[in-house]
Amino acid sequence: MGVPVRLKVAADAGLGVVFAVAVAFQAYRVAGSWGGGYWLFGAVAGASVSVLAVVRHRNRLWTAVAGLIAAALAILATLIVHLPAEPGPATSLALAVLVGSAVRTLPARTACAVAAAGLAVVAGGLLANPGSPVPVLAGLAWLAALQIGLGPRLLAARRRSVAERVRRAERLELARELHDVVAHHITSVVLQAQAARLVTxxxxxxxxxxxxxxxTASSEALAATRRVVGLLRDTAPDSAGHERLGELIEGFEGHGRRAQLRLAAEPSSWPPEVSSTVYRVVRESLTNVLRHARHARAVTVGITQDEEAVTVEVEDDAPQVAARCYRRAGYGLVGMRERLEALGGTLTAGPRPGSGWRVRATVPTRERR
Structure with a gap:
């Protein structure tokens, strides 16, 4: 979910105020130490780069490049003409915003190039003004920008990597079931054919x-195979299914929690891929309660069925906490969602009104046209 436009505008407005204060402070300090109109040069340089930092959303690369060029020209001017050291506090702060924004969002090679250019500007300021503390502040700002930009970038990359790894593992696990699905339905077709020969x-x-x-048996086999045909792998079968739900409940209660299974369905009529998916949804949901809902004392597992699908609901009674603490829809449920979508189903997870957490999954029992 993207950041609301109003929040972006408010953040940029606040940043603009900070830049204005930095420019005014820099001008005040230069006027007090250098006198005359020396403050004007630094104020113009700082304000120019600050404006680029405020409008960086329009093009993060070119605003960063323009800001770095402006800072480099300011440093060059201090070498040619006797002027206060650059980049000053305002310019350094604005460059930190530009570099940090670029490092966080741009492609890796481009982000590295912008970060290297920022380091070159800092080095140029140190060489042009040896002994001055002003370029040192620019160096510290560059380090802060690098950290602020790299932190979220690396965290997002790690999350994508973990999520993709979970999805891949789930697809492989689902592919193992294809053996059972095909064997189940093809066996039925073979038996029907043998019976037909005797009857004839x-x-x-x-x-x-x-x-x-x-x-009829062949159509059922084709429908079941279509649901998982994209996940073909030459691996061993997995036999986990609805018949092991009781074991899950007993294992959960072994941790000192209460669990109740409400089964209003006919599991014997489910295709193998539906049976195993129901099992895995319940298993993952109970595992999440044990890991993330320490104060939950009881869990209800409800399984219902209609003509189109099986519905699984797992609810706990954990006390209400701040919304930001609800992070139980983790990577395991990412894999479950992948499985259900492959079968044409859905999965939702989130806090219940008042207290507790609910996971709800629907698994179609027939091919949807």
Whole structure:
């Protein structure tokens, strides 16, 4: 979710005020130590780079490049003409914003180039004004910009990497089930064909009915295979299914929590991929309660079924806390969402009204057209 426009405008307005104060402070200090109109040069340089920092959202690369060029020209001017050291506090602060923004958002090579250019400007200021503390402040600002830019960038990259790894593992796990899905349905087709051959030999008039049964079984096999055909892997089967839900409940209660299973469905009628998916949704939800809801004392697992889908709801009674603390829809549920979407289902997770947490999954029991 992006940052609201109003919040961006307010943040830039506040940043503009900070820059204005920095420019005024720099001008005041230069006027007090140098006298005359020497303050004007630094004020113009600082204000120019500050304006670029405020409008950086329009083009982060070119605003950063323009700011670095302006700072480099200011340093060059101090070498040619006897002027106060640059980059000054206002320019350094604005450059830190430009460099940090570029490092955080631009492609890796471009971000590295901008960061290196910022270091070159800092080095130029130190060489042009040896012994002055002003370029040292610019160096500290550059280090802060690098940290502020790299921190969120590396964190986002790590989150993407972990999420992708979880998705890949979940897809591989789902692919293992393809063996069971195909074996289950094809076995049914084979048995129907064998029965049809016997029926045809003894009762030829029943051949049409036997062929209809074979057609139905074949259609079911095709529908089930389509749901996971994109995840083909040559791996071993996984037999976890609805019949092990009782084990999950017992294991959860072994940790000193209460759990109740409300089963208003016919699991024996579920296809294998639906059965195993229901099992994994319940398992992941109970695992998340144990890991992230220490104050939850009881959990209710509700499973219902209609003509189109199986619905799983897992609810706990953890006390209400601040919304920002609700982070239980972690990487495990990312994998669950991938699985359900592959089967044409949905998954939602979030706080319940009042207290507790709810995970709700729908798993289609037939192919959706």
């Amino acid at each position: 030999a003894k009762h030829p008039e029943r051949t049409a009915g036997s062929l209809a049964d074979i057609e």
